[in-house]
Amino acid sequence: MDFWFEFGSTYSYPSAMRVEDEARARGVALRWRPFLLGPIFRTQGWLDSPFNIYPVKGKYMWRDLARICAAQNIPLRHPTSFPRNGLVAARIAARFDDAPWVPAFVRGIYEANFARDEEISDPAVVASVLAAVGQPAELVREASSEEAKSKLRTNTDEAIALGIFGAPSFVVGGELFWGNDRLETALAWKA
């Protein structure tokens, strides 16, 4: 199963925190696929998160997310800035997507954004998450590499081609599932 996530996306946070355990429990192989929602939203005419553009929907989302995080027993702090730009972290995750430390790195970035209210667009924050998962902080410079840029661009293009329009999304044998609440259905899907 491919797990498509965007670091600025709120509902991707509870998914990122549990997807590895849930997939393992069902014996499903997992691929971590970072992408950017910004270019996709722009094609729909949105220059901001729809949760900011439609405040009534945004207010509901934060309450819904609080209920979900409480049920999942993970902390949530309403970020003082939303949505945060996850470009640097997404390039790192794309560049090293098959490294064994990437799942922990992804979770660490989400915790920085949604549990500790840290500015994940700041390379220093990304570097500290790298260090926390046992990697050299200097690895953050790889975000500027052509390989990282190209890999994230390719991921986003593939997401668009798959019909992905939001995050998190899950793809099993070409079948698309959108939303944290579809994780179990996606894992049970027979491709």
Add this chain to the structure above:
Amino acid sequence: MDFWFEFGSTYSYPSAMRVEDEARARGVALRWRPFLLGPIFRTQGWLDSPFNIYPVKGKYMWRDLARICAAQNIPLRHPTSFPRNGLVAARIAARFDDAPWVPAFVRGIYEANFARDEEISDPAVVASVLAAVGQPAELVREASSEEAKSKLRTNTDEAIALGIFGAPSFVVGGELFWGNDRLETALAWKA
């Protein structure tokens, strides 16, 4: 629990078909609350269903709905017209909202729209659903009564005041849940 529904809404269909059984199984008292999404969508600048405005999202929704209906074992025929105008049926459901035949009437309208591809904006279709649930077909004229119009308008105003922005929605003790996939969570909520 209040079940807020709109007859044009796709995800309200699987909810309407199961909500009474699910509520009864958990001993939760249920109120049927028809309302109109049109006025709410217009305040967000949408003059059509967002599933038509954003075709990528619409394509996904129809596929997702097909999976949900298959899992729930209810028929689905992609309506040749979408969204259909449920004004007449909604006024009838609002006017008689505490009548014992209303749940069956609501399900009958959804089946007409999404299982039989019938034009539910046509009073003759609404009349035939009334007849199917043992009511005189002439009752459809009540849709033009001041009481029916006023009750549906009041419902829609109350929905807006509750922060409702889509359908189906569920409200338990002031707590709002949006979406067919939140029905179980809403029913388990301790108000």
